[in-house]
Amino acid sequence: MDTRPIGVFDSGLGGLTAVRQLMRQLPGEDIIYFGDTGRVPYGVRSAETIQRYVRQDIHFLLQFHIKAIMIACNTADAIAREAVAGDYPVPIYGVTGAAGRAAVHASKNGKIGLIATPATVDSGIFKKIIGALQPRAQVMSVACPLLVPLVENGRVARGDMVIETVIAEYLKPLRDWGCDTLVLGCTHYPLLSAPIAAYMGTDVTLIDSGREAAQTVAAQLADSALLNAPEHLGKTKFYVSDSPAGFEKLASLFLQRPVEGAVEQINIEAY
Amino acid sequence: MDTRPIGVFDSGLGGLTAVRQLMRQLPGEDIIYFGDTGRVPYGVRSAETIQRYVRQDIHFLLQFHIKAIMIACNTADAIAREAVAGDYPVPIYGVTGAAGRAAVHASKNGKIGLIATPATVDSGIFKKIIGALQPRAQVMSVACPLLVPLVENGRVARGDMVIETVIAEYLKPLRDWGCDTLVLGCTHYPLLSAPIAAYMGTDVTLIDSGREAAQTVAAQLADSALLNAPEHLGKTKFYVSDSPAGFEKLASLFLQRPVEGAVEQINIEAY
Numbered sequence: 212m213d214t215r216p217i218g219v220f221d222s223g224l225g226g227l228t229a230v231r232q233l234m235r236q237l238p239g240e241d242i243i244y245f246g247d248t249g250r251v252p253y254g255v256r257s258a259e260t261i262q263r264y265v266r267q268d269i270h271f272l273l274q275f276h277i278k279a280i281m282i283a284c285n286t287a288d289a290i291a292r293e294a295v296a297g298d299y300p301v302p303i304y305g306v307t308g309a310a311g312r313a314a315v316h317a318s319k320n321g322k323i324g325l326i327a328t329p330a331t332v333d334s335g336i337f338k339k340i341i342g343a344l345q346p347r348a349q350v351m352s353v354a355c356p357l358l359v360p361l362v363e364n365g366r367v368a369r370g371d372m373v374i375e376t377v378i379a380e381y382l383k384p385l386r387d388w389g390c391d392t393l394v395l396g397c398t399h400y401p402l403l404s405a406p407i408a409a410y411m412g413t414d415v416t417l418i419d420s421g422r423e424a425a426q427t428v429a430a431q432l433a434d435s436a437l438l439n440a441p442e443h444l445g446k447t448k449f450y451v452s453d454s455p456a457g458f459e460k461l462a463s464l465f466l467q468r469p470v471e472g473a474v475e476q477i478n479i480e481a482y
Numbered sequence: 483m484d485t486r487p488i489g490v491f492d493s494g495l496g497g498l499t500a501v502r503q504l505m506r507q508l509p510g511e512d513i514i515y516f517g518d519t520g521r522v523p524y525g526v527r528s529a530e531t532i533q534r535y536v537r538q539d540i541h542f543l544l545q546f547h548i549k550a551i552m553i554a555c556n557t558a559d560a561i562a563r564e565a566v567a568g569d570y571p572v573p574i575y576g577v578t579g580a581a582g583r584a585a586v587h588a589s590k591n592g593k594i595g596l597i598a599t600p601a602t603v604d605s606g607i608f609k610k611i612i613g614a615l616q617p618r619a620q621v622m623s624v625a626c627p628l629l630v631p632l633v634e635n636g637r638v639a640r641g642d643m644v645i646e647t648v649i650a651e652y653l654k655p656l657r658d659w660g661c662d663t664l665v666l667g668c669t670h671y672p673l674l675s676a677p678i679a680a681y682m683g684t685d686v687t688l689i690d691s692g693r694e695a696a697q698t699v700a701a702q703l704a705d706s707a708l709l710n711a712p713e714h715l716g717k718t719k720f721y722v723s724d725s726p727a728g729f730e731k732l733a734s735l736f737l738q739r740p741v742e743g744a745v746e747q748i749n750i751e752a753y
Contacts (some may be wrong), residue, residue, distance in 0.1 A: 250521055259725070260723075360631035440654055454527070
């Protein structure tokens with residue numbers, strides 16, 4: 212038994228879809244969440260900048276005597292995890308590995324689509340992960356730079372002409388190609404599951420990277436006897452790098468429950 | 483005569499529409515441009531964060547022995563200029579004052595529309611500027627958080643369903659209200675002049691804050707005998723806080739000419 216919290220960070224709000232899955236799968240765990248809302252989005256920035264930001268995010272979380280870190284941002288995971296993980300004393304889990312494995316298991320025709328930020332697509336990480344597990348699988352990747360700002364503006368509903376037009380533009384080559392599995396390679400995208408599923412059709416399996424990663428974290432903590440006492444009622448504490456006002460407004464949409472407790476603003480550049 | 487350069491900064495690319503106007507109106511001036519592409523956008527962040535960023539942007543420019551600074555970002559100008567300008571040894575010009583004055587001159591029916599980032603609208607700066615000049619003028623403001631990411635993704639053309647839908651949503655209350663003047667209160671928005679003019683109709687005057695501010699800077703430097711020699715051929719040097727690769731790609735769209743010379747990346751957090 213290990214009562215220490217799990218640290219989770221993301222470039223902003225997207226990681227809350229992964230936190231929601233952690234809360235569901237590990238209700239006994241305390242979670243410290245950091246959303247880098249002062250520097251969101253990460254997915255359009257250079258690798259060097261993203262790595263610097265990720266190190267600061269990790270340094271901040273390490274203060275809380277955490278037992279593990281989950282990088283709940285596909286961009287940060289893709290660009291920085293491999294480069295930085297060995298430098299820290301706790302296990303650092305990402306979202307891309309779990310999503311890649313789930314896609315390989317789900318696909319029957321070996322055609323796997325990926326939508327993600329430009330930085331994640333450019334990293335090639337999903338092709339690498341999927342290729343290592345199933346060399347015959349093919350991956351078609353589409354960078355979707357507008358989906359994060361659209362989601363952060365609450366444009367997520369079916370029938371919204373703007374999000375439906377943008378989704379159709381990004382997904383048309385994937386639908387035409389005939390993938391049977393589509394990796395939502397950004398933790399913002401589960402909010403768009405309904406319009407994406409409607410466009411792609413019911414035969415295409417959508418992979419939620421946060422959900423898959425939460426399962427992996429749950430299994431690994433259980434294997435290592437690092438879970439909290441089952442009777443403990445887990446709490447989540449939220450930190451952000453910009454005004455908490457802006458955070459709380461949208462966070463409940465991502466979490467699908469109200470944000471409890473005070474959200475604190477920190478100066479991430481000091482870490 | 484004063485051979486020192488003019489410093490210009492913005493949260494990212496938008497300020498280049500103001501640089502373009504400076505180049506046209508003051509072809510003899512050297513310009514140092516800093517685009518904070520590692521932390522763009524400013525317009526959705528808190529006042530405290532924006533003020534911290536603006537001080538760092540000014541500290542960076544002051545290294546270049548500049549004779550004046552132009553804040554080519556309505557958000558930074560609205561939120562931070564008054565608070566910080568007195569602390570520095572060079573005159574600091576904004577874009578909001580010039581745009582507010584131009585709107586008052588242009589409006590016949592006293593109904594002035596404003597579109598800007600959420601932070602600029604929340605600051606109330608345009609109501610303050612316009613009210614001081616013309617107390618009977620009315621101002622209706624609409625925050626347009628999606629326009630900056632759409633412009634930065636090149637969605638600027640008439641006939642683009644996404645930009646036209648978003649523009650129609652944001653501008654409908656202003657058109658229904660009957661403003662005869664519309665302040666483009668963000669230096670990204672001149673790129674959208676064509677679809678905005680098409681939606682608002684030919685009777686509505688659009689105010690380009692960068693163009694108005696460039697005129698003010700030109701007049702004030704001339705009055706103070708701070709202009710460079712008229713035979714000097716002005717050069718512009720560009721600095722950014724994220725990868726220059728991403729910057730150059732779009733910068734030529736904003737400048738309406740190719741970016742000449744190397745674009746250099748700097749670590750703005752060190753200032």
